[in-house]
Amino acid sequence: xxxxxxxxxxxxxxxxxxxxILAITTVIAILKLVSALRAIxxxxxxxxxNAEALAETLRSHSNAVNIIKMFASFVGGRDGAxxx
Numbered sequence: 001x002x003x004x005x006x007x008x009x010x011x012x013x014x015x016x017x018x019x020x021i022l023a024i025t026t027v028i029a030i031l032k033l034v035s036a037l038r039a040i041x042x043x044x045x046x047x048x049x050n051a052e053a054l055a056e057t058l059r060s061h062s063n064a065v066n067i068i069k070m071f072a073s074f075v076g077g078r079d080g081a082x083x084x
């Protein structure tokens with residue numbers, strides 16, 4: 001009876017050790033993955049911020065661009081009438 005108990009304790013100890021090693025490596029891999037995802041999210045947020053700034057700049061300058069195009073069409077004759 002004592003021998004079977006010792007064998008059972010050894011087997012369970014080995015399985016617990018293997019489980020602990022797998023759990024530790026899994027946690028480390030998950031932490032690295034979360035770190036990489038945070039970096040990706042930060043770059044995505046930076047991209048969105050840059051896109052918003054570009055859109056705001058284009059929106060604020062759209063009136064000036066339209067006025068310049070209208071002036072250029074009057075001066076350059078691009079209003080449909082061809083100059084010969």
